Amino acid sequence: MKFKTIPAHIAVIMDGNGRWAEAKGKKRSEGHREGAKAIDRLLDVALHFEIKNVSLYAFSTENWKRPLSEIQAIFNLLIEFIDTRLDDIHEKGIRIHHSGNRSKLSNKVLQKIDRAMELTKKNKRLVANFCLNYGGQEEILQSFSKLMSDRKEKKIPLDKAVSPKEFQKYLYTHPLPPVDLLIRTAGEQRVSNFLLWQIAYAEFFFTNTLWPDYGERDLEEALHFFESRKRKFGGLS
Numbered sequence: 002m003k004f005k006t007i008p009a010h011i012a013v014i015m016d017g018n019g020r021w022a023e024a025k026g027k028k029r030s031e032g033h034r035e036g037a038k039a040i041d042r043l044l045d046v047a048l049h050f051e052i053k054n055v056s057l058y059a060f061s062t063e064n065w066k067r068p069l070s071e072i073q074a075i076f077n078l079l080i081e082f083i084d085t086r087l088d089d090i091h092e093k094g095i096r097i098h099h100s101g102n103r104s105k106l107s108n109k110v111l112q113k114i115d116r117a118m119e120l121t122k123k124n125k126r127l128v129a130n131f132c133l134n135y136g137g138q139e140e141i142l143q144s145f146s147k148l149m150s151d152r153k154e155k156k157i158p159l160d161k162a163v164s165p166k167e168f169q170k171y172l173y174t175h176p177l178p179p180v181d182l183l184i185r186t187a188g189e190q191r192v193s194n195f196l197l198w199q200i201a202y203a204e205f206f207f208t209n210t211l212w213p214d215y216g217e218r219d220l221e222e223a224l225h226f227f228e229s230r231k232r233k234f235g236g237l238s
């Protein structure tokens with residue numbers, strides 16, 4: 002299947018792992034495990050359609066409110082995901098990027114992420130941006146503080162206007178381009194603090210499919226929707 006336009010950056014709020022498990026009488030962690038397999042499928046389809054950047058919402062700054070057992074299950078799965086997939090991901094030419102606050106992540110998780118980023122840093126086919134301990138508001142605040150402390154160090158006046166171009170360099174997602182297409186699974190139609198700056202002109206696509214069931218057909222449906230949109234960016238055509 003061919004598409005006239007392919008988004009340069011798709012962002013996915015991978016929701017519904019818990020509901021998928023509950024509907025099958027399984028533990029929520031089983032839903033997260035099955036969700037990891039859907040990530041494998043998504044990356045393969047993204048490679049197939051030559052999408053260059055995929056952001057995946059894996060754990061939000063608000064997800065710490067969940068029971069400790071679930072949080073541990075998610076992070077164990079993440080470690081397992083990197084251990085079992087990294088070589089394959091690297092061979093396919095995928096570059097791993099992390100967006101999120103590192104301070105609350107365990108050393109073990111940080112070591113795995115850092116190794117994955119280091120190994121894959123020269124890969125050019127696709128950037129897989131794992132958003133882990135990520136919150137859009139937190140990102141904006143962190144970025145702004147960092148920009149201001151750099152200005153202080155370089156003796157640039159603190160009250161000089163900040164341009165979007167200058168600010169964007171401090172975002173966790175730098176140097177990824179803005180999001181063209183935001184997909185959320187499992188029927189919810191909200192942003193849940195995801196990539197607030199980067200989705201300024203994104204097209205939104207919502208599907209009832211639960212994340213563990215997400216596959217090639219679902220992404221094709223979203224790409225069809227995307228190519229049917231007339232994007233104007235505030236202009237007239």
Ligand code: IPE
Nearest residue numbers: 015016017018019020021059
């Ligand atoms: C998304 O699935 C995965 C994470 C937030 C880590 P959920 O766990 O939110 O699944 P539901 O929304 O309870 O079905």
Ligand code: IPE
Nearest residue numbers: 014015016058059060061193
């Ligand atoms: C958003 O899903 C976070 C991730 C997919 C990692 P949530 O399930 O946490 O969002 P809410 O609570 O329904 O808004």
Ligand code: MG
Nearest residue numbers: 016017018019
């Ligand atoms: Mg959810």
